[in-house]
Amino acid sequence: MRNGAIAKPMEVRASVPVPRRLKMRRLGPRALLYTVLLVGAAAMLFPFAWMVSTSLTSDAQLFVTPPQLIPSPAQPQNYTRVADLYPILAFMRNSLIVAGVSTSLQLLSSAMAAYAFARLRFRGSQLLFLVYLATLMVPLQVIIAPLFIEMRYLGFVNTYPGLILPGIASAFGTFLLRQAFLTLPHELEEAAFIDGASHWTVFRRIVLPLSGPSLATFGIFAFMASWNSFLWPLVITNSLDLMTLPVGLSNLQGQYSTAWNLVMAGSTISVIPILIVYLTAQRYVVRGVALSGIKG
């Protein structure tokens, strides 16, 4: 109703040129607008710049007033120092393994389930789909104690399987990819079935290749979530050589609480891979976040 009421004058307006006054008014707030945006951008970017700057600062200049925005002399050795003191490279390797394996498995398992829900007819499919959606509601902290006990029972505490296994399936991914598969046209698949193709072939050769952007969106989303996850790796690892970057960094800060140049060097190292992913695939990254809006 309300839409109708607003839309009506618009139709009348279509033939009337925009009054000059309207254009003029826009010019005034421009400066204010850019000021807001620039201040905002500075507030967002400065902490990163300060992190990098601190990572290059010598111990002696760390706590001087006024703080040195550009460290001189710069001390890039902080990066080798932190790598000598702490197994940063092992943290990096662990994070890559955990995020890489769990993302691949999540993509595969979610795409297969999504195909089942989008294309196969079987008894109880709707109920089962609701069960998948219900798992989205389960917060990690509710299951963390029994999950740890389960892993202890399986002998997976402080192991890669312990780190990876809880994150190899994703109800969110299933939901996202099911939506994507539902929008694909049926014609190609029907032609393939007439030629005697199996569901697996159709899934593998038709549905997956046509869903590249959705798979990329979810894959990047899953990778970043895994790369940044903290609570579960914190619980399941207890030796330095198995810690992921977030847990290792937090541990490093606990050990060298005033060596901010080293802590910031470690932080900078850990940001670089995610920054590369973000800058090269920004569209998918932002889309993943926006698409998660469908959940509500």
Next chain:
Amino acid sequence: MVGERGRRKAARAIFFLAPSLVPLLLFTLAPMAGSLGLSFFRWDLLRPPKFIGLDNFANVLADPDFQAAVGHTLFFIAGYLPLVYIGGLVLALALNQRLRGLAFFRAAYFLPVVTSWVVVALMWRWLLNPGTGMVNYALSLVGIQGPGWWTDPTWAMPSIIIASAWKDLGYVMVILLAGLQSIPADYYEAASVDGASRWARFRYITLPLLSPASFFVLIISLINSFQVFDQVWVMTGGGPAGATSVVVEQVYVDAFRYSEMGYASAMSWLLFVVILAVTAIQFRLQTRWVNYA
């Protein structure tokens, strides 16, 4: 015949579903049930579990540490939610214009969203360093003596709130921006022709038509902020003197420092029920203010 076809269909479905269904059963649904079961037992992982009925729940509710943690969590929500929503809305409104450098601004605002909580918490712990931190230095330039931030019980939670809002601003901005962009420009033009002021257009077109996006982002933020943990653990560890202990941090400490598995599970279930209830209430209330055009 039909039976066999049905079986083949079922087998096919199981083949496609098993890779996700089995892990979800083993690592989400079973622990979920396990957690509920555990909450009726006392178990320290050493001696055999002992059934104690509802004692864990009663003890949690009477636990002053838990009560304090609930208070801190609510304080966090009360500070974080308005800050992140209004900040995100301002940025989204600013970005919803035809202007230069749009891509740059959007990329910049979203950068903290993709950064891990741990790095964000470390950055802000350093920025808010009481003695020689950058923020206190900047404040001193305008003649303000900055507080002790995360070392001061009064300012520790505000420190966490600032860091959290800073990180999530870009997320809120993206969701609200998508909402803004789905509002047809015609509405604004029509309203302008009818002589509506800038404020009136914002109040009677933007806000109502943005309400589904606002609702979504508020629900998600609310659910997440009930479960705040990472940034607290790294920035303050719940301190100083317990001033920033939050519910999930209590769950973690009880389960993994004191090995009180049943007690921690009961606490996590209480939190879960509260989150469900609050979400349900929000969905109820949405009919009053959310406008699905």
